[in-house]
Amino acid sequence: MKVPEEIVELIKREEYFTIVSHLNPEGDALGASIALALALKLRHKDVQVFNSDGVPYMYNFLPSSELVESGIDRERLKYSTLFVVDCNDLERVGLKDPECKSVVVIDHHRTITDLGHIRWIEPESPAAGLMIYNLIKELEVNINREIAVNLYTAITVDTGTFRYENTTPEVLRVAAELVDAGVNPGEVSRRLYESWSVNKFRLFVSMLKTVEIVHTGNINSAIATINLDMFKETGADASDTENFINFPRMIDSVDISAIFREFEAGCWKASLRSKGNCDVSLIALHFGGGGHKNAAGYKVRGDIGDVRRGLVEAIQDSLSSR
Amino acid sequence: MKVPEEIVELIKREEYFTIVSHLNPEGDALGASIALALALKLRHKDVQVFNSDGVPYMYNFLPSSELVESGIDRERLKYSTLFVVDCNDLERVGLKDPECKSVVVIDHHRTITDLGHIRWIEPESPAAGLMIYNLIKELEVNINREIAVNLYTAITVDTGTFRYENTTPEVLRVAAELVDAGVNPGEVSRRLYESWSVNKFRLFVSMLKTVEIVHTGNINSAIATINLDMFKETGADASDTENFINFPRMIDSVDISAIFREFEAGCWKASLRSKGNCDVSLIALHFGGGGHKNAAGYKVRGDIGDVRRGLVEAIQDSLSSR
Structure with a gap:
C-alpha cells in the first residue's frame, strides 16, 4: 500500500483539520478517525473530529472517543482541511455543502462519487484503519497505546477479528505491532463481542x-x-x-x-x-x-x-x- | 519459548514415533499432532498418529487428517518414541500401560502428572500448536501449506481466533507467517464457525x-x-x-x-x-x-x-x- 505523498505534504503544510466519517459509525470509521486525529495532534495540529451520530455506547471504550463531536464548527471548517474517512460521499457523512479549504478522501470502499481534491481509495485494503496505520507511519508519529487501540479496533471490526477472507499476512503483522504498542486483544474482543446485556x-x-x-x-x-x-x-x-x-x-x-x-x-x-x-x-x-x-x-x-x-x-x- | 535440545536430538536419532493426544480432541490437539507428524515424515521418520476418539467431523478439513487412527499398533509402539501432545496424562489419552521406548510430553496445560522421560510443558504458551511450530523450526523442516493449515487451526482454536487474552504478538506474527505459507484464514474460520450441522x-x-x-x-x-x-x-x-x-x-x-x-x-x-x-x-x-x-x-x-x-x-x- 502506497501512501500518496501529497497527503503527507498537505498534513505537514496545513494547520487546521476536520475529520469526518459515515453515519451509523462502526469500529473502522471511529477507530480510523480517532487514530488519525491523535496522530495529527502529536504533530501539533488543530483537529476536530465529527460524526453526525456520535459514538455508539459500545465504542465508548475507544481511547479519546470523547474527541468525536456530533456538531461541526462551520466557521472553523472554512479554513480547515476536511478528511473524509471510511466513505467517499458527503451524503453518507450527513454533511451538506461544507465550505472548507480542501477535501481529502481516505476510503477502502469502491468509489461511487468524485468527491475530494485528493482521493486515496484502496478497495483492496481490509480496513480504513490499515490505511491510517500506513499514513501515520509516513508521518513518523510514534504509535502510542491510544492510537494502537483505535487502529486495532478498526482493523479487527472490518476483518471479523481475522475471520474474514480479507485477513492478509499484512493485517496480522500490523496487529502484532499494535499489540506490542500496548493493545490488549482480549479486552478489545470483550468490548466488541462479549458486551451483551442479559435482556x-x-x-x-x-x-x-x-x-x-x-x-x-x-x-x-x-x-x-x-x-x-x-x-x-x-x-x-x-x-x-x-x-x-x-x-x-x-x-x-x-x-x-x-x-x-x-x-x-x-x-x-x-x-x-x-x-x-x-x-x-x-x-x-x-x-x-x-x-x-x-x-x-x-x-x-x-x-x-x-x-x-x-x-x-x-x-x-x-x-x-x- | 525455548525448544528443549534433547527433543530435537531425540527426533534426529530415533526412527519410529507414535503421536497421541487427548480424548475429545479439538483443533489444537489435532492440528498440533498432525503438523508434528507431517514434519517428522518430511524428515523420513516412521510415524503413527493415534487418537482414541478419531477425528470429529468438523475437523475433517485438516490436511492429512486421515493420518489419525483410532486404533494403536502396540507391537510397533514397543520400539517407538511416544509423543504425548496437548495433555500430560495417559488417562486423558485413553491409553493404558503403553510399552514404548520413551515418552515425550509436549503440553501447555499446567502439569498435573509426572509422565514423560522428557517433559516440555509451557503453561504460558497459548497453544500446543505454537510449541510444535517452534519445534518444527528447530527441526529445519519447511512449513508447507499442509503443515501451516494444521498449525493455524491449532493456534486459532486455542486463542478463539485471536480473541482471547492469550493472543500475543508472537501468536499474530506466527499466524501471518502461516498465511504466507498458504493458509486461507476465511476458509479455516468458515470450517470452524459456520459448519454446524442442523443437529x-x-x-x-x-x-x-x-x-x-x-x-x-x-x-x-x-x-x-x-x-x-x-x-x-x-x-x-x-x-x-x-x-x-x-x-x-x-x-x-x-x-x-x-x-x-x-x-x-x-x-x-x-x-x-x-x-x-x-x-x-x-x-x-x-x-x-x-x-x-x-x-x-x-x-x-x-x-x-x-x-x-x-x-x-x-x-x-x-x-x-x-
Whole structure:
C-alpha cells in the first residue's frame, strides 16, 4: 500500500483539520478517525473530529472517543482541511455543502462519487484503519497505546477479528505491532463481542427457539421470528437484534437466513441474509423491499404464519428453480 | 519459548514415533499432532498418529487428517518414541500401560502428572500448536501449506481466533507467517464457525434454554446443562458441543460460563470459562480437575441439581471473597 505523498505534504503544510466519517459509525470509521486525529495532534495540529451520530455506547471504550463531536464548527471548517474517512460521499457523512479549504478522501470502499481534491481509495485494503496505520507511519508519529487501540479496533471490526477472507499476512503483522504498542486483544474482543446485556441474551434465546429450517427445492432457509411479546418478556429492544441474523448462518446447509421482527402489531420487518450465489434481493424486491445479493430486507403486514408462508413461496418461485 | 535440545536430538536419532493426544480432541490437539507428524515424515521418520476418539467431523478439513487412527499398533509402539501432545496424562489419552521406548510430553496445560522421560510443558504458551511450530523450526523442516493449515487451526482454536487474552504478538506474527505459507484464514474460520450441522444447532438451542445466571457475591455465573436426553432428542453428539461454552460469555455481566455435559448416566463433565482475573482452575482443582486460569474442567457424578449447586458453592468459597 502506497501512501500518496501529497497527503503527507498537505498534513505537514496545513494547520487546521476536520475529520469526518459515515453515519451509523462502526469500529473502522471511529477507530480510523480517532487514530488519525491523535496522530495529527502529536504533530501539533488543530483537529476536530465529527460524526453526525456520535459514538455508539459500545465504542465508548475507544481511547479519546470523547474527541468525536456530533456538531461541526462551520466557521472553523472554512479554513480547515476536511478528511473524509471510511466513505467517499458527503451524503453518507450527513454533511451538506461544507465550505472548507480542501477535501481529502481516505476510503477502502469502491468509489461511487468524485468527491475530494485528493482521493486515496484502496478497495483492496481490509480496513480504513490499515490505511491510517500506513499514513501515520509516513508521518513518523510514534504509535502510542491510544492510537494502537483505535487502529486495532478498526482493523479487527472490518476483518471479523481475522475471520474474514480479507485477513492478509499484512493485517496480522500490523496487529502484532499494535499489540506490542500496548493493545490488549482480549479486552478489545470483550468490548466488541462479549458486551451483551442479559435482556439481549434472553431475546436471542427466544428468537432461536423459533428457528425453523425449511427446504424448498435446492434451497434451505432458516426462518425466525421476534414478536412484540418477546421484546416485552425479555426487556430487550430493536437495537438488540443487530447481528442475530448471523447466527442461523452458522448452519452448514443453510443458504438463506431470515428474521421477521414485529415493529408494530401485525407489521413485520424481514431481514434476509444469504451465502454465496443465493440472491435475496430478488425476494425483497418481490415484496417491495430492496438490498444487495447477500443482504436484503422488506416490510410486510399480516399474521406471522401467513407472512412466513409468503416468504417460503417467494423463495420457491424466485430461487428454487435456478 | 525455548525448544528443549534433547527433543530435537531425540527426533534426529530415533526412527519410529507414535503421536497421541487427548480424548475429545479439538483443533489444537489435532492440528498440533498432525503438523508434528507431517514434519517428522518430511524428515523420513516412521510415524503413527493415534487418537482414541478419531477425528470429529468438523475437523475433517485438516490436511492429512486421515493420518489419525483410532486404533494403536502396540507391537510397533514397543520400539517407538511416544509423543504425548496437548495433555500430560495417559488417562486423558485413553491409553493404558503403553510399552514404548520413551515418552515425550509436549503440553501447555499446567502439569498435573509426572509422565514423560522428557517433559516440555509451557503453561504460558497459548497453544500446543505454537510449541510444535517452534519445534518444527528447530527441526529445519519447511512449513508447507499442509503443515501451516494444521498449525493455524491449532493456534486459532486455542486463542478463539485471536480473541482471547492469550493472543500475543508472537501468536499474530506466527499466524501471518502461516498465511504466507498458504493458509486461507476465511476458509479455516468458515470450517470452524459456520459448519454446524442442523443437529448441532438444535442441541445449541436446547442448551441455551437451560442457561441460568447465578449471582454469588461479586461473581456472576452462567450455568448450562446438556444431558443425555438432549443428545438423543437432537441427534447431536459430544463433539458437537465444542464452542458452546463461549456463547453465555457474550453477556457483559457474566464472569464465569459453565456447562455440565452428561457423558454417561449421572456422570458430568464440567467445562468452565472465565473472563479476566477470575481463576476457574482453582474451582476445577477443588473437584479434582484442572486447566488454566480462564479455561478449566472437571468430572463429577450425581443429580444435576446437586452438581450445579456444588459448583455455585465452590465459586462462592474460592472466588467471591477475593
